[in-house]
Amino acid sequence: MPPIISVKQLSKTYASGFHALKHIDLDIHQGEIFALLGPNGAGKTTLISIICGIVNPSEGTVLADGHDVVRDYRSARSKIGLVPQELTTDAFETVWNTVSFSRGLFGKSANPAHVEKVLKELSLWNKKDSRLMTLSGGMKRRVMIAKALSHEPQILFLDEPTAGVDVELRRDMWAMVRALRDTGVTIILTTHYIDEAEEMADRIGVINKGELILVENKAELMNKLGRKQLALQLQNPLQGIPAALSDYPLELSADGQQLVYTFDAQSEHTGIDALLRRLGEAGIDFKDLKTSQSSLEDIFVDLVRERA
Ligand SMILES: Nc1ncnc2c1ncn2[C@@H]1O[C@H](COP(=O)(O)OP(=O)(O)OP(=O)(O)O)[C@@H](O)[C@H]1O
Numbered sequence: 001m002p003p004i005i006s007v008k009q010l011s012k013t014y015a016s017g018f019h020a021l022k023h024i025d026l027d028i029h030q031g032e033i034f035a036l037l038g039p040n041g042a043g044k045t046t047l048i049s050i051i052c053g054i055v056n057p058s059e060g061t062v063l064a065d066g067h068d069v070v071r072d073y074r075s076a077r078s079k080i081g082l083v084p085q086e087l088t089t090d091a092f093e094t095v096w097n098t099v100s101f102s103r104g105l106f107g108k109s110a111n112p113a114h115v116e117k118v119l120k121e122l123s124l125w126n127k128k129d130s131r132l133m134t135l136s137g138g139m140k141r142r143v144m145i146a147k148a149l150s151h152e153p154q155i156l157f158l159d160e161p162t163a164g165v166d167v168e169l170r171r172d173m174w175a176m177v178r179a180l181r182d183t184g185v186t187i188i189l190t191t192h193y194i195d196e197a198e199e200m201a202d203r204i205g206v207i208n209k210g211e212l213i214l215v216e217n218k219a220e221l222m223n224k225l226g227r228k229q230l231a232l233q234l235q236n237p238l239q240g241i242p243a244a245l246s247d248y249p250l251e252l253s254a255d256g257q258q259l260v261y262t263f264d265a266q267s268e269h270t271g272i273d274a275l276l277r278r279l280g281e282a283g284i285d286f287k288d289l290k291t292s293q294s295s296l297e298d299i300f301v302d303l304v305r306e307r308a
């Protein structure tokens, strides 16, 4: 199956001369949840805006469900729902009218049953006659999602969907995103919450300073870059790492109280048993030990720092 979104050699230079995107190549597959991670100003919103036809590319092409987003804008855009990072709502309009009107903008005939379903799924049904200015921030965000879903898009972009959203609504939104994916909708989201990407995404792309520096299956990413560490709390502090242990990748804390052993989480032989035996032979006693695994957050911070 061809990718539902195909980005080829995409670059963007804003009128100010700023290079916001540099030669981006990216394919998104139908039915996946793709998370785009990157620090502030990395180019996430720019990339999304180009795919959605809001910002013009300087170079390169984007196809959405086979339609060129520039030359065949209307067809491409009708496949796409966008929840923008900035909330823009018409303060005096009611929830029902806003969402119904949005559907009309895409040339779809009125479908009150669909609007009702969307509002109910987003727990907005009891607010359908409220004016937007009377809603809380989280409710406004849900209205933005309802608008994006009003024309039954196959592809949904969520730009920072859970920024400033409380924990409960965040969970609700995750559930909603999964339910949408289960109906075949392809989801692309940006987030600053790494745990959100870890929880939700099938694949992860990391963008930094306009360059897509990595695209990887989430599970493979964690496997490939994930490290495990064993920290031993020593009974008696050490001055240095004893010669008998010099062939192990060990680090001693500054106060000499803790030895940290880093090992490959994927390897069958972690070497822990041999290390502990060797410690015993060297007469080094420990009072506590714990293992930890690097999280997606550690991986992300390492990646972005490397390129700083
Ligand atoms: N209209 C514009 N004119 C000039 N520069 C712009 C414009 N829009 C964005 N930029 C610049 O392009 C870069 C990328 O911005 P973008 O909004 O895509 O980042 P982002 O990854 O979405 O960041 P954030 O995480 O803060 O939302 C930034 O340096 C920004 O200042």
Ligand SMILES: [Mg+2]
Pocket (backbone or CB within 6 Å): 044, 045, 046, 085, 159
């Ligand atoms: Mg942004």
